[in-house]
Amino acid sequence: MDQNQPTSKTNVPDFSSSNLQYQSGLGNHFSSEAIPGSLPHQQNSPLICPYGLYAEQISGTSFTTPRKLNQRSWLYRIKPSVTHEPFKPRVPSNKRIVSEFNERNSCVNPTQLRWRPVEFPEVPTDFVDGIYTMCGAGSSFLRHGYAIHMYAANKSMEYCAFCNADGDFLIVPQEGRLWIDTECGKLQLSPGEIGVLPQGFRFSITLPDGPSRGYIAEVFGSHYQLPDLGPIGANGLAASRDFLVPTAWFEKELRPGYTIVQKFGGELFTAIQDFSPFNVVAWHGNYVPYKYDLSKFCPFNSVLVDHGDPSINTVLTAPTDKPGVALLDFVIFPPRWLVAEHTFRPPYYHRNCMSEFMGLINGSYEAKTDGFLPGGASLHSCMTPHGPDTNTFEATVAKGENPGPFRITDTMAFMFESSLIPRVCPWALESPYMDHNYYQCWIGLKSHFSSEETNYKSEIQIKEDETSN
Numbered sequence: 001m002d003q004n005q006p007t008s009k010t011n012v013p014d015f016s017s018s019n020l021q022y023q024s025g026l027g028n029h030f031s032s033e034a035i036p037g038s039l040p041h042q043q044n045s046p047l048i049c050p051y052g053l054y055a056e057q058i059s060g061t062s063f064t065t066p067r068k069l070n071q072r073s074w075l076y077r078i079k080p081s082v083t084h085e086p087f088k089p090r091v092p093s094n095k096r097i098v099s100e101f102n103e104r105n106s107c108v109n110p111t112q113l114r115w116r117p118v119e120f121p122e123v124p125t126d127f128v129d130g131i132y133t134m135c136g137a138g139s140s141f142l143r144h145g146y147a148i149h150m151y152a153a154n155k156s157m158e159y160c161a162f163c164n165a166d167g168d169f170l171i172v173p174q175e176g177r178l179w180i181d182t183e184c185g186k187l188q189l190s191p192g193e194i195g196v197l198p199q200g201f202r203f204s205i206t207l208p209d210g211p212s213r214g215y216i217a218e219v220f221g222s223h224y225q226l227p228d229l230g231p232i233g234a235n236g237l238a239a240s241r242d243f244l245v246p247t248a249w250f251e252k253e254l255r256p257g258y259t260i261v262q263k264f265g266g267e268l269f270t271a272i273q274d275f276s277p278f279n280v281v282a283w284h285g286n287y288v289p290y291k292y293d294l295s296k297f298c299p300f301n302s303v304l305v306d307h308g309d310p311s312i313n314t315v316l317t318a319p320t321d322k323p324g325v326a327l328l329d330f331v332i333f334p335p336r337w338l339v340a341e342h343t344f345r346p347p348y349y350h351r352n353c354m355s356e357f358m359g360l361i362n363g364s365y366e367a368k369t370d371g372f373l374p375g376g377a378s379l380h381s382c383m384t385p386h387g388p389d390t391n392t393f394e395a396t397v398a399k400g401e402n403p404g405p406f407r408i409t410d411t412m413a414f415m416f417e418s419s420l421i422p423r424v425c426p427w428a429l430e431s432p433y434m435d436h437n438y439y440q441c442w443i444g445l446k447s448h449f450s451s452e453e454t455n456y457k458s459e460i461q462i463k464e465d466e467t468s469n
């Protein structure tokens with residue numbers, strides 16, 4: 001079980017996977033040491049570090065970023081990261097990863113798109129090879145944009161760590177746990193939790209359950225943070241203390257032939273070294289990997305009339321420089337009570353200047369009775385109309401004006417929402433999992449218009465009116 005630890009606690013390394021300790025908080029300055037006394041306390045870069053460790057800084061923002069946004073950590077390691085052979089293009093590469101979206105590698109498509117869940121690979125495939133980009137915008141080189149990936153894998157990474165030089169990964173596992181070794185320590189992610197692996201951190205993923213599948217929102221040139229709460233006040237939605245950060249853990253053994261796979265401009269490079277990159281004995285700072293259990297989210301909702309905008313369910317946001325305009329919002333649709341009176345309670349029909357990529361972790365989604373399945377995905381781009389399917393509309397209206405409080409249970413859908421318009425990768429458009437009949441889910445929406453009677457009445461209401469007259 002996760003145990004929240006005070007941020008300054010010293011931890012004796014615990015190598016068993018089932019008894020991990022975490023520190024709690026988001027945006028804190030953390031510190032952790034796997035051997036008591038291994039963290040320098042008076043300064044960051046002593047001439048000789050305790051235990052003969054090397055000091056190394058990892059910067060997630062420019063040195064001169066304003067203090068409240070500045071992110072960096074100091075790692076005290078057995079050998080510095082630089083101790084490796086030159087990077088070489090990885091063979092085989094993963095040609096389905098994109099980090100710069102243009103007319104040569106991706107398409108524009110305003111159609112409502114939906115994909116069925118993919119099957120797990122038949123050949124051994126680790127997390128790195130299992131990633132495939134669905135869509136995205138902008139460029140990792142220009143430090144502005146995002147990529148939405150999905151992954152399907154069945155094999156643990158062995159003697160191999162991944163390092164994403166392009167952006168931050170927000171990973172949403174849908175099936176199968178991910179045990180992630182990071183330079184700050186171990187993180188265990190289960191479906192229902194999310195993990196953030198910031199740009200530049202090395203990590204290696206073990207799949208304790210075998211086949212694993214999920215979603216990734218990668219942001220270039222921005223970092224995830226908690227949304228402002230505005231009039232909600234000081235509490236609600238995702239709480240800082242529910243974010244969990246690893247505690248220091250290290251491997252000191254020689255590991256000849258250890259491979260670092262570096263994603264740089266969407267291309268993969270490898271470098272060989274003779275030790276594990278997880279050789280950090282102590283560290284401190286505010287640039288860290290972390291995880292969050294979505295069941296801890298404290299949702300707010302409409303308590304009288306109308307359906308609130310989904311921004312009310314924002315877990316994390318990666319901002320642009322424009323106030324209130326997200327590079328990428330991570331929004332969830334968790335179990336909650338619906339109580340609004342004489343209100344169409346499912347999501348309204350709409351067109352949005354923001355683009356919406358959706359996934360489903362478990363259960364079903366309130367706007368779709370079928371076709372949107374756990375592990376599947378949909379994309380409604382800028383100004384593409386969408387909303388509840390015909391069955392949802394008819395079933396909702398049939399319930400009448402005030403169906404009473406209703407609890408949506410056993411579900412977790414989510415949305416990656418961006419102000420940048422995505423281009424879609426060719427393999428996503430040509431995928432055998434593409435639902436070419438998606439549009440059909442709305443085709444059955446009938447006109448209920450009558451110039452005499454302005455209010456639509458369900459069959460049930462019509463019968464009730466007839467009996468009362």
Ligand SMILES: O=C(O)Cc1cc(O)ccc1O
Nearest residue numbers: 309310347348356367386415
């Ligand atoms: O399109 C969707 O299903 C996502 C969504 C949900 C909601 O409750 C309101 C608006 C919205 O875009």
Ligand SMILES: [Fe+2]
Nearest residue numbers: 350356380386
């Ligand atoms: Fe929407």
